[in-house]
Amino acid sequence: MNGTVSMPREALSNYIANMQLQLSEAAYFHCTASWHHMDVLSDFNRLYYFLGEGGYLRIGQEELYPKRGQLVVLPAGTMLSVQTMEGREFAKYFCHFQAKSGDQELFQLLDTPSCVDAADPEATARTFGELIRHYRGGELTSMLRAKLLLQELLCQFIERGGQTKLRQPVGGHVxxxxxVLAYIDHHLADGVTLEQLAELAHFHPNYFIRFFKSATGRSPVQYMNQRRMEKAKSWMAATDISVSEAAERVGSSLYQFSKMFKQYTGASPSEYRKMMRMQQTRELQEERGLKG
Incomplete structure (x- = not known):
């Protein structure tokens, strides 16, 4: 039996941010009338962008007939079939990739639609084309650029899919x-101990550290400090609270807070606030200029 887990938006965002991408193939492909790829169970995800119509997909028990300008994710570990409909041909961009958060495949965890409309079909086609060009390129940064473009496409896919939740087997590790993530978010100012978090997950503290890192890519302490700094950055950018109050809200001394904030952002809290206010002023002026 499967279900979905409602997780605080910021915690879910951080869960996705821990995603590690590995791109293994990217290409343009013209599917002829006889082309088919039936009953495949692969250990990687597939992202398709359809440049025409005439295709049929089965993802598990779900059947799809994608249209031009649609993105489709075929998750790893799912029985897949893809073929052209009788007498039809179509073209598509595609890539094969792994996307893991800790040791969990992202699209086995996220409850998203299988198929979404591209926000801007022409721009999406250009992005996919650039991804393929860099994947085939031989420059030092080619693969890094290809992965960045894949990230952009996956962000679009998740955003266009609407409200995202985590999928999980009932009673599973998710x-x-x-x-645990929800508890951390509600107790950032408290002296949360490893033992408290381990008890929430019903694990021994020594095993809990490995479990938590496999799920998030970070140790519990690293994760808690990251969340504290993300909160602090939002306060510095959007509120007028003092630096000392921000330190108190995350359960830290003023000295330790300022030191950690600079390690995470490269600027002191006051410097960061000044930079963000200047950026917001510029953006407001540009917006007014466009409207004028």
Whole structure:
């Protein structure tokens, strides 16, 4: 039996941010009338962008007839079939990739639609084309650029899919992770101990550290400090609270808070606030200029 887990938006965002991408293939492909790829169970995800119509997909028990300008994710570990409909041909861009958060495949965890409309079909086609060009390129930064473009396409896919939740087997580890992440988010100012978090997940503290890192890519302490700094950055950018109050809200001394903030952002809290206010002023002026 499967279900979905509601996780605080910021915690879910951080869960996705821990995603590690590995791109293994990217290409343009013209599917002829006889082309088919039936009952395949692969250990990688597939992202398709359809440049025409005439294709049929089965993802598990779901059947799809994608249209031109649609993105489709075929998750790893799912039985897949793809073929052209009788007498039809179509073209598509595609890539094969792994996307893991810790040791979990992202699209086995996220409850998203299989198919979404591209926000801007022409721009999406250009992005996919650039991804393929860099994947085939031989420059030092080619693969890094290809992965950045894949990230852009995956962000579009998730955003166009609407409200995203985590999928999980009832009683599975994802439920334990979501419970711990939610607890951390609500107790950033408290002296949360490893033992408290381990108890929430019903694990021994020594095993809990490995479990938590496999799910998030970070140790519990690293994750808590990251969340504290993300909160602090938003306060510095959007509120007028003092630096000392921000330090108090995350349960830190003023000295330790300022030191950690500079390690994470490269600027002191006051410098960061000044930079963000200047950026907001410029953006407001540009917006007014466009409207004028």
């Amino acid at each position: 439920d334990k992770v979501s419970r």
